[in-house]
Amino acid sequence: xxxxxxxxxxxxxxxxxxxxxxxxxxxxxxxxxxxxxxxxxxxxxxxxxxxxxxxxxxxxxxxxxxxxxxxxxxxxxxxxxxxxxxxxxxxxxxxxxxxxxxxxxxxxxxxx
Amino acid sequence: xxxxxxxxxxxxxxxxxxxxxxxxxxxxxxxxxxxxxxxxxxxxxxxxxxxxxxxxxxxxxxxxxxxxxxxxxxxxxxxxxxxxxxxxxxxxxxxxxxxxxxxxxxxxxxxxxxxx
Numbered sequence: 591x592x593x594x595x596x597x598x599x600x601x602x603x604x605x606x607x608x609x610x611x612x613x614x615x616x617x618x619x620x621x622x623x624x625x626x627x628x629x630x631x632x633x634x635x636x637x638x639x640x641x642x643x644x645x646x647x648x649x650x651x652x653x654x655x656x657x658x659x660x661x662x663x664x665x666x667x668x669x670x671x672x673x674x675x676x677x678x679x680x681x682x683x684x685x686x687x688x689x690x691x692x693x694x695x696x697x698x699x700x701x702x
Numbered sequence: 703x704x705x706x707x708x709x710x711x712x713x714x715x716x717x718x719x720x721x722x723x724x725x726x727x728x729x730x731x732x733x734x735x736x737x738x739x740x741x742x743x744x745x746x747x748x749x750x751x752x753x754x755x756x757x758x759x760x761x762x763x764x765x766x767x768x769x770x771x772x773x774x775x776x777x778x779x780x781x782x783x784x785x786x787x788x789x790x791x792x793x794x795x796x797x798x799x800x801x802x803x804x805x806x807x808x809x810x811x812x813x814x815x816x817x818x
Contacts (some may be wrong), residue, residue: 620802623804623806632808632809632810632811633793633808635806636804638804638805640804645804646805677778678812679745681747683747685804688798689735689752690731690737690749691745691749691796691804691806692749693746693748695744695745695746696745696746696747698745
């Protein structure tokens with residue numbers, strides 16, 4: 591299995607621009623998670639989906655952030671407009687019924 | 703709300719020796735899972751070991767084992783025969799299983815350095 595796939599691996603953008611992060615979960619996994627990692631706040635859950643349905647989005651910082659999962663093999667996290675404080679590493683993870691979450695390699699986002 | 707505390711921001715150990723990383727958590731739940739994740743400089747989050755709260759037996763995975771003390775809400779990770787490749791950030795994480803939630807709560811991490 592290829593594991594969780596994320597793209598891009600690095601993204602540098604200017605403040606105000608739209609950013610879209612992409613994730614392909616492990617085949618057969620029914621839950622998908624988006625996390626953000628910063629030095630100040632550590633690892634935070636932003637949102638998670640079960641069977642393509644958003645279950646908990648209480649960690650989404652504000653309306654500038656949105657996430658979608660149109661099918662079982664693809665999810666996006668969008669930031670519009672982006673701000674310098676959004677600079678972080680964004681991880682996607684997936685799990686099956688075992689509760690073990692497997693993480694992708696992450697996307698390092700830099701907003702200048 | 704659940705909280706996870708890792709009281710050791712940094713630790714170091716000599717190659718081939720044993721090191722124990724501490725983790726405590728706070729919860730009123732009776733059923734839950736605990737995990738240790740490793741994050742090497744490559745930043746990939748790697749699952750190291752898992753413990754179900756209802757199991758009294760401590761989980762082991764090769765050189766990695768845990769000391770799970772449910773009453774004390776303690777979940778430490780022991781790494782035996784430390785190797786240079788064990789150098790990484792280690793995160794303790796809690797997941798409650800009641801109510802259908804799959805939300806992982808992470809500690810702040812312990813930076814482990816294995817010295818040659």
